[in-house]
Amino acid sequence: MITGIVVALPEEVTTLTSKRIEKRHCVFIRDKVLIAYSGAGADNAKIAADLLINKGANRLISWGCAAALSDSLKPGDLVLADTLIDVDDNELTLSSAWYDFVKSVINSVLPVYSGALTESVNIISSSREKQHLNTITNAVALDMESIAVAKVAKQKSLPFISVRAIVDPANMNLPQAIRYAATDAGDIVLSRLLLFIALHPTELPGLIRLARYFNAAKKNFGPRR
Numbered sequence: 001m002i003t004g005i006v007v008a009l010p011e012e013v014t015t016l017t018s019k020r021i022e023k024r025h026c027v028f029i030r031d032k033v034l035i036a037y038s039g040a041g042a043d044n045a046k047i048a049a050d051l052l053i054n055k056g057a058n059r060l061i062s063w064g065c066a067a068a069l070s071d072s073l074k075p076g077d078l079v080l081a082d083t084l085i086d087v088d089d090n091e092l093t094l095s096s097a098w099y100d101f102v103k104s105v106i107n108s109v110l111p112v113y114s115g116a117l118t119e120s121v122n123i124i125s126s127s128r129e130k131q132h133l134n135t136i137t138n139a140v141a142l143d144m145e146s147i148a149v150a151k152v153a154k155q156k157s158l159p160f161i162s163v164r165a166i167v168d169p170a171n172m173n174l175p176q177a178i179r180y181a182a183t184d185a186g187d188i189v190l191s192r193l194l195l196f197i198a199l200h201p202t203e204l205p206g207l208i209r210l211a212r213y214f215n216a217a218k219k220n221f222g223p224r225r
Helices: 042-054 097-107 127-137 146-155 176-181 190-199 201-221
Strands: 003-007 025-030 033-037 059-068 078-085 091-093 112-119 141-143 160-166
Touching: 003 042, 025 042, 033 042, 042 059, 042 146, 059 146, 078 097, 078 146, 091 146, 097 112, 097 160, 112 127, 112 146, 141 160, 146 160
Parallel strands: 003 033, 003 059, 059 160, 078 112, 112 141
Antiparallel strands: 025 033, 059 141, 078 091, 078 160
């Protein structure tokens, strides 16, 4: 079996490998493990999933960070989704021997939380929006790529799992700088971010807090030594 891993952000790629990967390209990081750096968003994730399959992957993982929708989740917590809910409220249940095996392996190292993962097409920045999504979907977390990868896997009848580390908790409003600096594809443009901070210095504490949460997520996501 060749495992293909879709990763949206370069910072997330570094939790798996020190190899440099160009956006929309994939490389083997070890025998029978391929990783594709997709870029953010569903369209990019679908392209990456198709690329991995064309390169020989016969099971897929969506790997990266997520926003918490449940108050019970904190930065750094790992979520192994058991249900996926797309923007049209369609549900896909994840259940397989591989899913059970991965869950038991992760649980042997650190706690992993199960629950529904829902999809967003844009960055969800406010705690009010997160609460609303939690109410209408009962999902515990959300990201922008997992459902797209899962749909490709389902179309090809391939096993799929989503492993996500929580960054921003449900009660946190993302700094406005993040939305300002984000492109339509969900990538963060550093020059936009720095300009916004220069014009709105009160945003800096929120960005520092977010960076601290992101580091907590990366710590739990990185290779165990």
